[in-house]
Amino acid sequence: MIDLAVKRNRDSWEFSIDRSDLRGNFAIHVLDQGGTSLLTLPLREHLDGFSRFAHLTTAGMSWQQQILSYFIELGQTYLVIRPWWGSRLVVSLDDLMPVADKNVDHELTQFERSVVIAELKKISSELHAGKSPAEDRSTKTVKFTLDSCLYLPGVLDLVETIPTLQELEKHCFIQGSRSEETAIPEVELKLCCGRRFVQNSLRRLGVKPRYPTYVVVDEESGYAELNCKDRRESQLVFDIRRDAAVREIFMRLGTPDYIERGGERFDGQKYVRWMLRYEIDAESPYTLLIYLNRDRDQAVRCVKYSPPFWVGPDLFPAEHSLIKHDGGTVISFIDDLENGTFAGEITEL
Structure with missing residues (x-):
């Protein structure tokens, strides 16, 4: 991974894309017009x-991931880096030093909101025109991605984008999906990455999603694709037995919101532990984790977490974050699910 770098270009600044020697992603670099480091x-x-x-x-x-970086003129030129977890690094390019953002917080927030709202409208127009939205949405002054645009409305509390998000949720964004055919035997699933970000935003804005996060590629597999509204408002979740077959779970609840995994030892050998994760949008929403056996064809345990994971990473207040940029979990920290740090209630079903 390459470090983020910005470069002076005569009387303006631009994001540098030609410094592949700055590797590791541990720092941010400010370069002069010739590429020499200034900061x-x-x-x-x-x-x-x-x-x-x-x-x-x-x-x-x-x-x-989901970064929003930009240059902005507010009496002087600032570089602003906003990562997915919501903090900011603000750098004065006139003085070549980081500064506190509290004096310009309102202006920065308004700019970020306007960028996301405008770009969502463009994405919607592209889809209506039958085009596949480009993943990279960057301009000369703003660096961001399609996923950034879909993720940030829930972070910035952009309630005015709800109608657009609901329209975008209908689209699978299949061009940005990852194949999960090895996760569950006998069925090939596709993860609709963009739809997942839209749904996280909708939930944070108080709206229930309506479409499945995973789609079944092989329609002859016999697995149902209940949409989110049918599944979340039903009582079927309480009928899942601890030894239920995955086929039965899918038929009752539809495809999951996440397929989680983590390392575990059994009889002295290490293997991958798989879990189906459902975000249950009940009156009091919660996350349901269904642990699978080693063959990934049967449930062995069902656990309810309240509040739900989409509330944010602070539900697991450790030195490292179990929750990552897309709302999933970091495999290295999966033990945090049961180490007593969850800031809520855990119930065995």
């Missing part, structure tokens, strides 16, 4: 929450 800011020291929410991968630190 380097280690993120652990300057970006609030970085140590908790960024996590190390074999390619470097992972943290730029």
